Amino acid sequence: xxxxxxxxxxxxxxxxxxxxxxxxxxxxxxxxxxxxxxxxxxxxxxxxxxxxxxxxxxxxxxxxxxxxxxxxxxxxxxxxxxxxxxxxxxxxxxxxxxxxxxxxxxxxxxxxxxxxxxxxxxxxxxxxxxxxxxxxxxxxxxxxxxxxxxxxxxxxxxxxxxxxxxxxxxxxxxxxxxxxxxxxxxxxxxxxxxxxxxxxxxxxxxxxxxxxxxxxxxxxxxxxxxxxxxxxxxxxxxxxxxxxxxxxxxxxxxxxxxxxxxxxxxxxxxxxxxxxxxxxxxxxxxxxxxxxxxxxxxxxxxxxxxxxxxxxxxxxxxxxxxxxxxxxxxxxxxxxxxxxxxxxxxxxxxxxxxxxxxxxxxxxxxxxxxxxxxxxxxxxxxxxxxxxxxxxxxxxxxxxxxxxxxxxxxxxxxxxxxxxxxxxxxxxxxxxxxxxxxxxxxxxxxxxxxxxxxxxxxxxxxxxxxxxxxxxxxxxxxxxxxxxxxxxxxxxxxxxxxxxxxxxxxxxxxxxxxxxxxxxxxxxxxxxxxxxxxxxxxxxxxxxxxxxxxxxxxxxxxxxxxxxxxxxxxxxxxxxxxxxxxxxxxxx
Numbered sequence: 067x068x069x070x071x072x073x074x075x076x077x078x079x080x081x082x083x084x085x086x087x088x089x090x091x092x093x094x095x096x097x098x099x100x101x102x103x104x105x106x107x108x109x110x111x112x113x114x115x116x117x118x119x120x121x122x123x124x125x126x127x128x129x130x131x132x133x134x135x136x137x138x139x140x141x142x143x144x145x146x147x148x149x150x151x152x153x154x155x156x157x158x159x160x161x162x163x164x165x166x167x168x169x170x171x172x173x174x175x176x177x178x179x180x181x182x183x184x185x186x187x188x189x190x191x192x193x194x195x196x197x198x199x200x201x202x203x204x205x206x207x208x209x210x211x212x213x214x215x216x217x218x219x220x221x222x223x224x225x226x227x228x229x230x231x232x233x234x235x236x237x238x239x240x241x242x243x244x245x246x247x248x249x250x251x252x253x254x255x256x257x258x259x260x261x262x263x264x265x266x267x268x269x270x271x272x273x274x275x276x277x278x279x280x281x282x283x284x285x286x287x288x289x290x291x292x293x294x295x296x297x298x299x300x301x302x303x304x305x306x307x308x309x310x311x312x313x314x315x316x317x318x319x320x321x322x323x324x325x326x327x328x329x330x331x332x333x334x335x336x337x338x339x340x341x342x343x344x345x346x347x348x349x350x351x352x353x354x355x356x357x358x359x360x361x362x363x364x365x366x367x368x369x370x371x372x373x374x375x376x377x378x379x380x381x382x383x384x385x386x387x388x389x390x391x392x393x394x395x396x397x398x399x400x401x402x403x404x405x406x407x408x409x410x411x412x413x414x415x416x417x418x419x420x421x422x423x424x425x426x427x428x429x430x431x432x433x434x435x436x437x438x439x440x441x442x443x444x445x446x447x448x449x450x451x452x453x454x455x456x457x458x459x460x461x462x463x464x465x466x467x468x469x470x471x472x473x474x475x476x477x478x479x480x481x482x483x484x485x486x487x488x489x490x491x492x493x494x495x496x497x498x499x500x501x502x503x504x505x506x507x508x509x510x511x512x513x514x515x516x517x518x519x520x521x522x523x524x525x526x527x528x529x530x531x532x533x534x535x536x537x538x539x540x541x542x543x544x545x546x547x548x549x550x551x552x553x554x555x556x557x558x559x560x561x562x563x564x565x566x567x568x569x570x571x572x573x574x575x576x577x578x579x580x581x582x583x584x585x586x587x588x589x590x591x592x593x594x595x596x597x598x599x600x601x602x603x604x605x606x607x608x609x610x611x612x613x614x615x616x617x618x619x620x621x622x623x624x625x626x627x628x629x630x631x632x633x634x635x636x637x638x639x640x641x642x643x644x645x646x647x648x649x650x651x652x653x654x
Contacts, residue, residue: 091185091195092426095132098228100125103208103218110142115155117208127225132422133281134415137184137200145229150199151180153211163286168293168395173271175397179282188219195220232285232340236365243370244448252445254372259644261457262358262416266408267380269396273304273388276339276347276356278363279419284340288359291346292337294394295354299334301393304384305354306334307514319585325391325574360420360432367431367450373441374450375494375616375644377457378409383501383518390573400570401469402460410454410490417452436491455494456487457618459501459508459522464602466502466523467562475504477605484609494616494642497599497606498626502528505603507558507595509621510542517548517584521569521577524562526553533594534628538649542594542623550586558597595623604633611639619653620645 101108106117107125115126128140128148139161140148149156161181167174180201188194196217197206205217212218245253261267264274272294280287295302303325324330335352336345346355347362363371385400387393398404413434420430434452435441441451462483464475473479487495501508501519507528508519516527529546546552569576577584599607607630610617619630619641631652634641643653 090426091136091187092132092422094130094138094185094222095423095425096231097130097222098225099128099130099222100225101128102221102223106208108148110144110146110157113157115148115157122223125223125225127228129228129231131231131283132419133182135418135422135427136186137182137281137422139179139181139231139282140183141229141231143227143229147181148183149180150202150204150211153202153204155206155210156180161282161286163280163282164397165280165286165289168272171389171392171395173395173397175270182281189217190219193221195222232283234284234340234359234361236361236368238365238368240368242368242448244446246446252372252442254445255366255370256373257366257371258373258375258642260358260374260376261379262363262374262376263409263412264379265356266397266412267378267385267405268304269385269389269394269400270398270405270408271389271395273385273394274354274356276359278356278358279360279416281419284359284361288339288343288356290337290339291355295334295337296329297337299337300329300332302334302354303330303393304388305352306330308353309351322574322577325393328393360416363450364420364431372445372450373453375453375455376413377455377494377496378406378413379457379499380405380409381458381500381518382460383522386570387518387521387573390570401463402458403463406456406458410487410492413452413454414491434491436493453493453616454491455496455616455618456492457496457499457621459499459503461495461497461499461503461505464504466504466525466559467566475602477602480602480606481609484606484613484615488613488615492615494618495610496618496621497603497630499621502558502597504559504600505606506599506626507597507623509540510595510623512544512547516546517551520548520551520564520580521566521573524564524566525560526555526563527551528554528558528596529589529593530554530596531591531593532596533592534624537624537628538647539594539624540620540622540627540645540647542627543592545591546589546593548584548586549589550583551580552589552593554596559600595625597623598625598629607633611637616642618642618644620647 106119107121108115109118109121109124110126127143131139131141133139146157146159147161149158161179163179164174164177167177178201182200184198184200185195186198188196196219199211202211204211205214207216207218262278265277268274275291275294277287338344346352347357349357380402382400382402389396417432417434420432421427424430431449432452433444433449435444444451463472498506498508500511500515501522527546529552620643622630641653
């Protein structure tokens with residue numbers, strides 16, 4: 067009798083327990099199963115599920131969709147999910163997530179769906195499992211959710227005719243080519259500068275919309291952006307300004323008037339995402355929308371992509387302005403390193419997610435690497451090597467003007483930060499990005515970036531026409547967009563003359579205090595940043611070289627660009643110029 071089987075397995079009648087291997091809990095992605103506990107089967111009702119004795123014919127047929135390694139969504143043949151928002155079991159047509167739970171100024175970042183079930187080996191071992199609900203931290207039992215001691219030992223019985231799960235196709239077939247030449251050279255394409263997870267930048271709300279993956283699938287990863295960007299994209303001010311600055315700079319007077327109203331006067335973009343995508347992804351013209359969903363990245367890998375440098379990027383001032391004016395929600399504070407930390411964590415989580423879709427740990431195409439040997443091994447296997455990097459202005463919280471509670475940005479702090487981020491897998495760093503920091507002036511960009519630099523530091527624009535000869539200008543050089551804000555200073559590290567403490571709470575009110583200067587005419591001619599690497603900035607470079615890190619140089623302004631080459635050549639150390647600024651070949 068079936069009731070005696072557990073006793074036999076435990077060694078009743080003087081016999082030893084039978085040697086039955088545990089289940090591989092992370093290998094069930096996309097399987098079609100029914101759930102059985104002894105003679106009982108999980109059977110669907112109108113809006114719930116129940117255990118029924120000998121109910122095999124009526125049992126629910128579940129598609130197991132991986133949400134993480136060993137974690138699954140259970141979707142039945144009618145397209146409804148097994149959930150437990152509380153201790154009772156529910157049957158729902160759609161899952162809630164952080165993306166669906168959006169309020170005016172916040173995203174419910176801590177929300178865990180009641181539809182996520184972690185598969186664990188049953189306490190007795192063997193080919194049975196128990197299901198742990200991540201939301202409630204309790205187990206599937208007979209009456210609903212129960213404590214660990216009452217968890218049901220469930221057998222996954224093969225079933226047929228399960229419902230599909232929404233997903234994008236790659237529209238590509240064939241075998242992955244693995245090419246290593248006789249001299250050891252590897253063949254493949256490199257994307258040396260990428261931002262896979264910018265949706266966690268800018269406060270992690272909706273300034274940048276769409277994710278390369280989501281635990282609950284594509285419907286949540288690439289949803290309609292209207293809750294964030296407004297109807298017709300009319301709250302997407304950053305996207306509007308950034309896309310316009312690619313050709314003609316956005317008219318500041320018109321933009322300020324629109325911001326005061328709370329939306330753009332004209333329709334900006336169509337907002338629908340999956341499955342229709344009428345207007346985005348479009349990297350050139352819809353820059354605040356995801357273009358690197360993992361299935362699209364998979365297609366590129368199938369086409370020969372073999373290495374990606376994944377730079378965590380964000381911008382505290384853009385975030386502060388959008389959140390402070392109530393134009394976008396946020397998950398957390400706007401500080402650069404808050405977002406950088408989250409993006410690094412999510413890149414590792416993305417590796418796990420892709421592994422989960424591929425049948426278990428280590429089986430996916432996406433592999434984070436930390437050494438050249440790791441990268442060579444991954445590429446030789448025909449997989450995609452992923453290098454972690456950082457590209458942000460307020461690196462290591464070393465703002466030019468220290469924030470309240472900020473660390474003392476000295477050599478000891480920088481060394482500790484390099485150790486910490488190296489331990490987390492980071493191997494590539496930009497010493498600066500758009501804004502001035504404690505290491506070096508920012509890259510010298512004009513337009514609204516120039517204005518953001520002012521609010522980020524409280525310093526007037528620091529540009530002169532005394533520029534080094536023969537040096538690639540990069541983002542530096544050219545006119546000063548906001549001529550009224552330009553007051554060059556002799557001491558780059560001098561105290562800031564303008565107090566921006568009120569900017570986070572009232573960004574527009576703070577900006578309007580300087581309206582007269584902001585609206586002044588630009589300064590024509592060729593102007594460049596008036597400064598170079600500081601002492602602590604040079605210690606950052608030495609620390610990166612000591613750890614074998616990739617030094618990215620393309621966002622350095624002209625004087626810093628000239629200085630970094632002197633230091634690198636003295637140390638016989640290579641640089642990376644992934645925006646293509648090669649100083650007539652000198653970078654090589």
